[in-house]
Amino acid sequence: MKKDFAFVILIIFAIAVLLTDAAYAVYVGVTLSAVNAGTAFLPLAFRSFTVAVIAVNAALVPVALSYAFLRRR
Amino acid sequence: MAFFKLKQKRGGSAAPETGDRLKDLHAAILHDDDVLMLGLLTADASLAAHAFGRFPLLSLCYMYRSRKIVRKFADRLRAHDGNYSVSPEYTEDYKKFRELAGRSLRLFREGFVTPADMLAVIGDAPTLRAELGAKPAKAQAERIAKIYELTSKRKVRVKENGVSVPHSRKMNAVQITAIALIAFFGLGVAGGALGAYYAVPAAFGGDGSADAPILVNNTEQFLFAAGDTQQRYFKLTSDIVIDASASDKLNVVSDIDCDGHTVEVVSDGKPLFEDISGKLRNGVFDFGSVNISYSSDSALLAHTVTGGAERLTLKAEGTLTDTSGNETVYFGCLSVENSGTVNYVTAELGLKVTGASAAGESAGDSFFAGIVAKNSGSVAYCSVTENSVVELDTVDGAGVVAENSANGRVLDSTNAAAISQISSYAMWSPNSSGVVLNNYGTVSNCVNSGDVAVSSEATKEAVEEEMDKLGVSGNIAVYAGGVVCTNYGTLRHSKNTGDVSAASLYSYIYAGGVAAANTAHSGGSASIDNCASLGVLSMSCAEADNIGEGDTLTVFLFGGGIAGYFATYESYSATATNSYSTMSFTHSGYAGCFAGGIAGVQLSPSVPVLPFGLTDNYYLTGSLSGFNAGVGALISAWDHNIYYSSGVNVQGGALPMTQTQLEEWSYYW
Numbered sequence: 154m155k156k157d158f159a160f161v162i163l164i165i166f167a168i169a170v171l172l173t174d175a176a177y178a179v180y181v182g183v184t185l186s187a188v189n190a191g192t193a194f195l196p197l198a199f200r201s202f203t204v205a206v207i208a209v210n211a212a213l214v215p216v217a218l219s220y221a222f223l224r225r226r
Numbered sequence: 227m228a229f230f231k232l233k234q235k236r237g238g239s240a241a242p243e244t245g246d247r248l249k250d251l252h253a254a255i256l257h258d259d260d261v262l263m264l265g266l267l268t269a270d271a272s273l274a275a276h277a278f279g280r281f282p283l284l285s286l287c288y289m290y291r292s293r294k295i296v297r298k299f300a301d302r303l304r305a306h307d308g309n310y311s312v313s314p315e316y317t318e319d320y321k322k323f324r325e326l327a328g329r330s331l332r333l334f335r336e337g338f339v340t341p342a343d344m345l346a347v348i349g350d351a352p353t354l355r356a357e358l359g360a361k362p363a364k365a366q367a368e369r370i371a372k373i374y375e376l377t378s379k380r381k382v383r384v385k386e387n388g389v390s391v392p393h394s395r396k397m398n399a400v401q402i403t404a405i406a407l408i409a410f411f412g413l414g415v416a417g418g419a420l421g422a423y424y425a426v427p428a429a430f431g432g433d434g435s436a437d438a439p440i441l442v443n444n445t446e447q448f449l450f451a452a453g454d455t456q457q458r459y460f461k462l463t464s465d466i467v468i469d470a471s472a473s474d475k476l477n478v479v480s481d482i483d484c485d486g487h488t489v490e491v492v493s494d495g496k497p498l499f500e501d502i503s504g505k506l507r508n509g510v511f512d513f514g515s516v517n518i519s520y521s522s523d524s525a526l527l528a529h530t531v532t533g534g535a536e537r538l539t540l541k542a543e544g545t546l547t548d549t550s551g552n553e554t555v556y557f558g559c560l561s562v563e564n565s566g567t568v569n570y571v572t573a574e575l576g577l578k579v580t581g582a583s584a585a586g587e588s589a590g591d592s593f594f595a596g597i598v599a600k601n602s603g604s605v606a607y608c609s610v611t612e613n614s615v616v617e618l619d620t621v622d623g624a625g626v627v628a629e630n631s632a633n634g635r636v637l638d639s640t641n642a643a644a645i646s647q648i649s650s651y652a653m654w655s656p657n658s659s660g661v662v663l664n665n666y667g668t669v670s671n672c673v674n675s676g677d678v679a680v681s682s683e684a685t686k687e688a689v690e691e692e693m694d695k696l697g698v699s700g701n702i703a704v705y706a707g708g709v710v711c712t713n714y715g716t717l718r719h720s721k722n723t724g725d726v727s728a729a730s731l732y733s734y735i736y737a738g739g740v741a742a743a744n745t746a747h748s749g750g751s752a753s754i755d756n757c758a759s760l761g762v763l764s765m766s767c768a769e770a771d772n773i774g775e776g777d778t779l780t781v782f783l784f785g786g787g788i789a790g791y792f793a794t795y796e797s798y799s800a801t802a803t804n805s806y807s808t809m810s811f812t813h814s815g816y817a818g819c820f821a822g823g824i825a826g827v828q829l830s831p832s833v834p835v836l837p838f839g840l841t842d843n844y845y846l847t848g849s850l851s852g853f854n855a856g857v858g859a860l861i862s863a864w865d866h867n868i869y870y871s872s873g874v875n876v877q878g879g880a881l882p883m884t885q886t887q888l889e890e891w892s893y894y895w
Binding site: 157160163164167170171174177181185188190191192193194195196197199200203204206207210211212213214217218220221224 | 419433440445
């Protein structure tokens with residue numbers, strides 16, 4: 154039986170994004186804790202990391218919608 | 227409608243009666259009741275080959291998606307090779323099938339709707355592929371392809387070994403839910419991260435760029451900023467207190483804007499920062515009352531400035547004690563050394579500085595400066611405030627810079643502090659001045675308005691005894707200058723308005739309104755240009771005053787309105803040009819006291835008697851009287867020290883113009 158590889162890829166991508174988000178959440182939590190404690194400041198890469206996370210998550214939406222569109226065409 | 231007619235022709239429109247096993251059979255399929263189905267098939271195995279009208283049981287199971295029954299009984303339901311016992315169709319079966327079949331309904335006018343047919347109708351491709359097997363009959367394959375095409379509008383290819391059924395384009399509930407969750411999750415996290423992109427830097431002060439400095443809210447963060455290695459921008463948001471002992475060797479590589487806040491420093495005797503290679507600006511560093519002992523070069527704020535210190539205010543009062551022994555040490559309130567830029571630094575000082583020789587033992591040189599001890603960079607627009615007081619003993623000092631090296635620049639800086647030095651050690655020659663102590667570089671546009679008072683309390687007996695003990699000979703000397711103490715470099719467009727006094731019991735005195743001494747050296751000429759001195763110059767020496775009849779004069783006092791002492795070195799000159807003085811002179815005695823309106827004494831091996839290098843200088847107060855003016859080689863022999871570049875010596879002649887006229891003639895101060 155043939156698999157729906159597009160859906161599998163979509164799910165894998167979603168899981169990868171989920172892991173990225175989890176890592177980002179940990180990063181933000183640790184960084185803000187250190188900043189509050191006065192032992193660190195926001196690293197220069199904070200905004201770069203955030204933009205990357207935004208981009209990856211934003212990409213998830215069109216990817217998912219594209220899959221749905223292709224399935225229904 | 228055609229199907230309905232077919233159904234009517236086959237007879238029976240009524241549903242099976244209540245309690246009938248066929249009715250139960252239909253109900254079991256409708257409700258996917260596998261237990262009831264098992265009971266029915268156990269009771270009568272032939273029911274497996276039953277069909278309601280044109281719908282065999284398995285077809286109905288597929289249509290009603292009776293998954294449990296299909297999973298458990300599919301093999302039994304299809305194990306009869308198409309030989310069905312038929313009972314009347316249910317109306318709802320027909321209606322549902324008609325809805326599902328759509329355009330393919332016309333294909334079912336005759337015969338049964340086989341399970342494969344039903345799977346094609348409902349578009350369940352995976353189950354259909356399994357139902358058809360590897361090699362379906364060609365006729366069946368073509369029929370299936372047609373049904374599929376009419377219902378799903380998708381091409382089904384008929385091959386020799388079967389049909390190629392495309393995947394269903396219809397998403398199931400899991401897929402739809404997954405996609406919705408993924409899209410929602412992606413949007414949610416992206417939105418949250420977008421908020422973090424703006425909110426977090428706003429709450430915690432930006433990312434450290436010049437446009438978005440990181441906000442520093444407390445002491446811990448300030449120390450962290452001072453030790454930051456990423457060259458970022460920080461801004462202090464509140465006054466803080468720093469215990470300097472909590473930090474060690476902080477190198478400021480970033481840009482820290484104190485934004486006018488006060489940093490109260492509890493000093494541990496060492497500089498708060500090791501180096502400022504970045505920039506520290508716009509803050510008040512209040513060291514409060516200090517009691518610091520230092521045995522090597524030291525400072526209050528930073529050991530070195532290689533970057534920038536800008537618009538800072540230093541506040542300190544108390545005592546500094548040099549315990550270095552024979553080492554030469556420097557102490558600067560801002561920094562020991564500056565090779566960068568120090569701009570707009572203000573010092574409010576009330577310090578008493580004690581040298582290592584104060585106890586009466588020979589020790590190394592010791593230097594103090596209100597701002598930078600050793601400058602090889604730029605010090606500009608700095609000041610020591612009027613209410614400041616600096617008291618020195620065996621430490622030589624100046625208000626702004628102690629030693630300005632050949633490439634150092636001290637510009638537009640002022641000293642208004644009262645600077646006094648009283649040395650009691652017999653072998654110490656005290657040197658002090660208002661702005662710069664020793665200048666090898668450039669001093670320009672500087673003003674001293676503070677009083678400078680330098681004295682030696684060493685008696686003749688103590689000096690002679692100490693010299694005998696150390697096996698040396700000569701004299702000690704007191705140096706007091708208004709702007710610079712000893713100028714070896716370029717001193718221009720600077721002014722002294724404070725009083726300068728020099729006193730001793732038994733030592734030479736060199737005192738000058740602008741500089742105590744203007745001395746060429748092996749590194750080049752010394753020049754004073756476009757400078758002015760006002761105020762009072764006082765000199766006194768007990769030994770000279772008390773000299774008796776027939777005694778040999780052993781000490782001399784030299785005072786000049788511009789400089790007390792001029793000395794050339796080999797081919798290098800010591801010049802003063804385009805300067806004027808209005809200083810008045812006081813002295814405690816007559817013997818050995820030489821004063822000149824411009825220069826006290828000029829020593830020049832090549833030109834021993836002429837005021838060599840003194841050009842266009844004006845002393846505007848008038849004739850000096852009461853001074854010893856009888857030594858021919860001394861400039862002080864000329865009352866007015868007026869000398870024209872044309873070469874016409876008009877010493878003692880009429881004044882060419884008034885001070886007002888000179889000031890209006892913008893060539894002068």
